[in-house]
Amino acid sequence: MSSYYFTEEHELFRQSFRAFLEKEAMPHIDEWEEKRRIPRDIWKKMGEMGFLGLSYPEEYGGMNLDFFYDVVFNEELGRTNSGGFAITQQVTQYMSGPYVLKYGSEELKQKYLPGIINGDLICSIGITEPGAGSDAANIQTRAVNKGDHYIVNGSKTFITNGVYGDFIITVVKTNPELGSAGVSLLVIDRNAEGVSARKLKKLGWHASDTAELSFDNVKVPAMNLIGEEGKGFYYLMNGLQLERLCAVPAAVSSMEHAIDLTLQYMSEREAFGRPINKFQVLRHRVAQMASEIEALKAFTYQCCKMYGDGVYDVKLCSMAKLLATELCEKVATQCLQMYGGYGFMEEYPMARMYRDVRVGTIGGGSSEIMREIIAKIVIDGQGYKKAGQNSNTSSKSNTTRSAAKPKATATTSNGQTNGILTVADILPSIQAQAAKASPLGKTLKFDFGGEQLFIDGTGAENVVSATDGEADCSVKLSLEDFVALTKGELNPMGAVMSGKVRIDGDMMVAMKLQELFA
Numbered sequence: 001m002s003s004y005y006f007t008e009e010h011e012l013f014r015q016s017f018r019a020f021l022e023k024e025a026m027p028h029i030d031e032w033e034e035k036r037r038i039p040r041d042i043w044k045k046m047g048e049m050g051f052l053g054l055s056y057p058e059e060y061g062g063m064n065l066d067f068f069y070d071v072v073f074n075e076e077l078g079r080t081n082s083g084g085f086a087i088t089q090q091v092t093q094y095m096s097g098p099y100v101l102k103y104g105s106e107e108l109k110q111k112y113l114p115g116i117i118n119g120d121l122i123c124s125i126g127i128t129e130p131g132a133g134s135d136a137a138n139i140q141t142r143a144v145n146k147g148d149h150y151i152v153n154g155s156k157t158f159i160t161n162g163v164y165g166d167f168i169i170t171v172v173k174t175n176p177e178l179g180s181a182g183v184s185l186l187v188i189d190r191n192a193e194g195v196s197a198r199k200l201k202k203l204g205w206h207a208s209d210t211a212e213l214s215f216d217n218v219k220v221p222a223m224n225l226i227g228e229e230g231k232g233f234y235y236l237m238n239g240l241q242l243e244r245l246c247a248v249p250a251a252v253s254s255m256e257h258a259i260d261l262t263l264q265y266m267s268e269r270e271a272f273g274r275p276i277n278k279f280q281v282l283r284h285r286v287a288q289m290a291s292e293i294e295a296l297k298a299f300t301y302q303c304c305k306m307y308g309d310g311v312y313d314v315k316l317c318s319m320a321k322l323l324a325t326e327l328c329e330k331v332a333t334q335c336l337q338m339y340g341g342y343g344f345m346e347e348y349p350m351a352r353m354y355r356d357v358r359v360g361t362i363g364g365g366s367s368e369i370m371r372e373i374i375a376k377i378v379i380d381g382q383g384y385k386k387a388g389q390n391s392n393t394s395s396k397s398n399t400t401r402s403a404a405k406p407k408a409t410a411t412t413s414n415g416q417t418n419g420i421l422t423v424a425d426i427l428p429s430i431q432a433q434a435a436k437a438s439p440l441g442k443t444l445k446f447d448f449g450g451e452q453l454f455i456d457g458t459g460a461e462n463v464v465s466a467t468d469g470e471a472d473c474s475v476k477l478s479l480e481d482f483v484a485l486t487k488g489e490l491n492p493m494g495a496v497m498s499g500k501v502r503i504d505g506d507m508m509v510a511m512k513l514q515e516l517f518a
Contacts, residue, residue: 005068005301014072017051021080029082032207038088047119060113067308071249078250079257081349083356084207086250091160092116094246096125096169099185103227103235108187124161126170126213143172143186152218162211163199165190174229183232187224194218204355241314244321244364245307248300251324255293255331261349262335282338289331296323315377322370325360332357381500421479423451423466434462437516442509445471448479473509476502
């Protein structure tokens with residue numbers, strides 16, 4: 001399986017990075033765990049060796065390599081058996097830096113990306129607040145636009161790299177009245193006046209720093225706005241899948257490493273006159289764990305291959321994150337059990353792994369949130385009602401995946417069914433509605449599978465027709481969901497998150513859907 005996804009160049013990179021970690025990092029991890037701080041020179045060495053910024057553009061110092069180099073990078077971090085060491089660069093490279101790369105101005109890119117890539121800069125992503133964790137739309141940190149700068153007030157908590165890092169990609173409300181549509185992203189320098197941090201004591205990840213941040217009338221230059229005001233929630237929606245996906249290869253390799261260490265211990269530890277690896281109950285436990293890890297590994301590589309190919313699948317990323325973090329807890333618990341009393345001792349590796357993996361089912365979207373996302377896709381996404389079917393009526397089609405989704409029906413003014421709903425039925429009202437909205441500036445196509453709606457917003461007003469053609473952005477969804485979208489019955493962001501709406505092309509065009517049908 002390895003040769004199917006990895007080239008010889010990937011494996012040479014793996015050997016080089018592993019050798020670096022074994023020499024420069026792993027001999028010192030116990031010390032860093034004890035001191036609860038990692039010296040910055042390790043990141044500088046890592047950058048000098050070309051191990052950072054693997055898929056970042058060459059113009060900023062990156063390598064512009066394919067995504068499987070990042071997979072190797074995360075797998076080798078997972079083998080260090082230090083979640084605190086691994087998470088520092090995972091947050092910098094995959095969870096915060098990409099927002100500057102994808103949506104930041106050229107000035108922001110030039111200012112921050114080279115430092116991320118050469119190891120000079122460590123950054124963080126500031127989403128979670130005391131009253132807003134997975135509910136990012138409920139962010140309370142406020143940024144007031146003063147023209148050439150913003151004034152930021154609020155707080156964040158559980159922020160990795162928030163104490164010793166250099167800057168924070170901060171999620172703020174620039175227009176609280178608009179809910180999720182009023183969320184924006186600002187780059188705030190960690191040492192800016194008014195920014196303070198309190199280092200938090202954690203169950204695990206001792207080598208990394210985690211902070212509670214406070215922003216007290218912090219003056220932030222207007223040029224530090226990432227992308228556009230009000231688009232922050234959309235940016236987060238796109239970025240969270242990478243955050244979740246990059247953690248999965250590290251989880252898999254950490255579990256493999258745990259099995260290897262445990263097997264070594266089992267071969268040396270004797271009980272009742274024989275090595276404990278000869279006891280059937282323990283052998284079968286290892287066999288079960290190894291099987292589950294191998295299955296997850298294959299699934300992980302498939303998800304990574306799709307991501308590398310530009311296929312952005314929320315369902316599979318959520319499933320991978322859920323399965324990996326839940327299995328990590330199981331493996332850590334059972335491997336520690338194999339060590340007996342020694343597993344409870346800090347000088348043995350399972351104690352650290354047991355502590356470190358616990359946060360996996362919480363950070364980056366809790367297991368409960370992952371299950372709800374998956375449920376919305378698997379259950380709600382397939383729950384289309386047949387014509388005339390009562391929403392409370394149970395039917396086999398609601399519990400099994402049918403070959404074709406039931407189609408929406410057209411309804412007359414007196415409430416009678418009038419056949420299958422078509423684009424022609426809704427075209428006049430959509431033309432009138434779109435003409436009232438501000439011109440999109442580009443072209444947008446709604447693809448319903450067999451029919452299309454084409455909106456040309458390049459002129460003085462939005463012109464809607466039932467034609468097909470190449471568009472700057474294509475939105476795939478059912479006609480039923482489209483009608484619900486226009487009526488305000490279906491939230492655009494929720495529809496994308498649940499998989500009901502799939503977007504190809506210019507995301508900035510799709511971001512105007514809410515304005516188009518307001």
